[in-house]
Amino acid sequence: MTARKADRILIVDDEELVAKVLEIHLEESGYQADWASSGEDCLNRIAAQPYSLVLLDIWMPRMSGVEVLEQIRKSHQDVSVIMMSGHGSESMAVTCMKTGAVDYVTKPFDLTDVLQRVEQALMNRTTLLEKQRLEREKDDFVSMLSHDMKNPLTAVIGSIDIMREGRLGPVNVEQVEYLQSAIDSCNEVVSMIDNLLDIYRFEAGHMTLAIQPCDPENILASLVTRFSLLAGREGLRLSADLDRNLPEISVDRSAFLRTMGNLLGNALKFSPEGGEITLSCHPLARETAMEMAIPAYAASQSEQMFSEHARFVLLSVRDTGNGIPLEDQERIFERFVQSQRGNKNYGGAGLGLAYCKLTVESFGGAIWVVSSPGQGSEFFILLPAVEEGVSDGE
Numbered sequence: 349m350t351a352r353k354a355d356r357i358l359i360v361d362d363e364e365l366v367a368k369v370l371e372i373h374l375e376e377s378g379y380q381a382d383w384a385s386s387g388e389d390c391l392n393r394i395a396a397q398p399y400s401l402v403l404l405d406i407w408m409p410r411m412s413g414v415e416v417l418e419q420i421r422k423s424h425q426d427v428s429v430i431m432m433s434g435h436g437s438e439s440m441a442v443t444c445m446k447t448g449a450v451d452y453v454t455k456p457f458d459l460t461d462v463l464q465r466v467e468q469a470l471m472n473r474t475t476l477l478e479k480q481r482l483e484r485e486k487d488d489f490v491s492m493l494s495h496d497m498k499n500p501l502t503a504v505i506g507s508i509d510i511m512r513e514g515r516l517g518p519v520n521v522e523q524v525e526y527l528q529s530a531i532d533s534c535n536e537v538v539s540m541i542d543n544l545l546d547i548y549r550f551e552a553g554h555m556t557l558a559i560q561p562c563d564p565e566n567i568l569a570s571l572v573t574r575f576s577l578l579a580g581r582e583g584l585r586l587s588a589d590l591d592r593n594l595p596e597i598s599v600d601r602s603a604f605l606r607t608m609g610n611l612l613g614n615a616l617k618f619s620p621e622g623g624e625i626t627l628s629c630h631p632l633a634r635e636t637a638m639e640m641a642i643p644a645y646a647a648s649q650s651e652q653m654f655s656e657h658a659r660f661v662l663l664s665v666r667d668t669g670n671g672i673p674l675e676d677q678e679r680i681f682e683r684f685v686q687s688q689r690g691n692k693n694y695g696g697a698g699l700g701l702a703y704c705k706l707t708v709e710s711f712g713g714a715i716w717v718v719s720s721p722g723q724g725s726e727f728f729i730l731l732p733a734v735e736e737g738v739s740d741g742e
C-alpha cells in the first residue's frame with residue numbers, strides 16, 4: 349500500500365459492511381477514508397474537517413442522501429459528491445446530478461469501476477480548484493491594476509498639471525511642452541489600464557453598460573474639442589464632418605466616448621506630422637448600408653443589423669497615416685495584437701481596438717477598417733439608429 353494521495357474521502361452509508369469494503373479498497377489505493385453511518389453524522393464530519401470527496405448512499409433512514417447532498421451543496425462548495433444507490437434509476441441519477449453530485453454509481457459495485465470514478469472525480473476537482481485559484485489571482489491582479497496603479501498615476505497627472513499651469517512658479521514655453529508630454533504619456537497608460545479592465549469585465553460577464561438613446565453629435569462635439577488640441581500639438585489637423593440631422597443611437601455614453609477616443613487616439617498616434625484626421629458621422633438607410641464593402645470579419649454582425657433595422661448611423665475616423673496591411677486588418681481587433689509596420693516603436697499594448705470591438709458589438713453594431721499601406725486608414729462603426737428618434741418631419 350502506498351499513501352500516494354492526500355485526498356480524504358468520506359463514505360456515508362447506513363450499511364456498515366458496504367462501507368467497510370469500500371473503506372478498505374480506498375485505503376489500499378492510498379486514500380484516507382472515513383465512514384459516517386448517517387446523513388447527520390456526515391454533515392458533522394465534513395463541518396469538522398475538510399474532505400475532498402463524499403461517497404453518499406441515497407437510501408438511508410431519517411435523512412436521505414439527496415437531502416444530505418442539498419445541505420452539502422449549500423455550505424461546502426468544494427467537496428465533490430458521488431452518489432451510491434441500491435436501485436439504479438435514471439430519474440434519480442438526473443436528480444442527483446442536478447442537485448450537484450458529480451457522478452452516480454449503483455450497487456452492487458464493480459470495485460474497479462468505483463475506484464476509477466473516484467480517481468476521475470478527484471482529478472476534475474483538482475482542475476476546477478486550480479481554475480478557481482487562477483480566477484482569484486486574475487481578480488486580484490485586476491483590482492491591483494485599478495487601485496495600485498491607476499490611482500497614483502492620476503495623482504501624478506494632477507501634480508504635473510499644477511506645475512504646468514504655473515501655479516507653483518513660472519514655467520517657460522519649453523517646460524510647459526515637456527510637462528504636457530509627461531501628462532499625455534500618463535494619460536495613455538491610464539487609458540491602457542481602462543481598456544484592459546473593461547476587456548476583463550466583458551470577458552468575465554461583469555461589464556455593466558447603461559445603454560440608452562443618445563444624440564451622437566453632442567458626444568462627438570466634446571471629442572472634437574479635446575482631440576483638436578492634441579492634434580494641434582502633434583502638428584496634425586482634425587476636422588469634423590457631422591451631419592446636422594443625426595438620429596439617436598443606443599449606446600452607453602462613456603463607453604462610446606472611450607471607443608471613439610481610442611480610434612482618434614490611434615489616428616493621432618499613427619499619423620506623421622502634417623497629417624489630416626477626419627471624424628465623420630452620417631445617417632444611412634439600409635439599402636445604402638448594404639452596398640458598403642464590409643469585410644467578412646464584421647459581416648455577420650452587419651447582416652444581423654440589416655435584418656433587424658432600417659436606419660443606421662455610420663461613424664468614421666479617417667487618417668492619412670501609414671495604413672495597415674490587409675493581412676493584419678482583422679487581427680488588430682484582437683487583444684494584444686499590433687500590426688508590424690516599419691521599425692518605429694509606437695508603444696501601446698494592442699488593447700484599444702479589442703475594447704472598441706467588444707463595446708460596439710455590445711451596442712449591436714459592427715466595426716471594421718478599410719486601409720492600405722501608404723494610403724492611410726479609415727475605421728468605420730455602423731450602429732442601428734433608434735427608430736422613434738427618426739420622424740419624416742425631421
Ligand SMILES: Nc1ncnc2c1ncn2[C@@H]1O[C@H](COP(=O)(O)OP(=O)(O)O)[C@@H](O)[C@H]1O
Nearest residue numbers: 614615618680686687696697698699700701725
Ligand atoms: N489609425 C491607424 N493607422 C495605422 N495603424 C493602426 C491604426 N489604428 C490601429 N492601428 C494598428 O492596430 C494596432 C492595434 O491598435 P490598438 O488596439 O489601438 O492598440 P495600440 O494602440 O495599443 O497599439 C496598432 O498597434 C496598429 O498597428
Ligand SMILES: [Mg+2]
Nearest residue numbers: 614696700701
Ligand atoms: Mg490604440
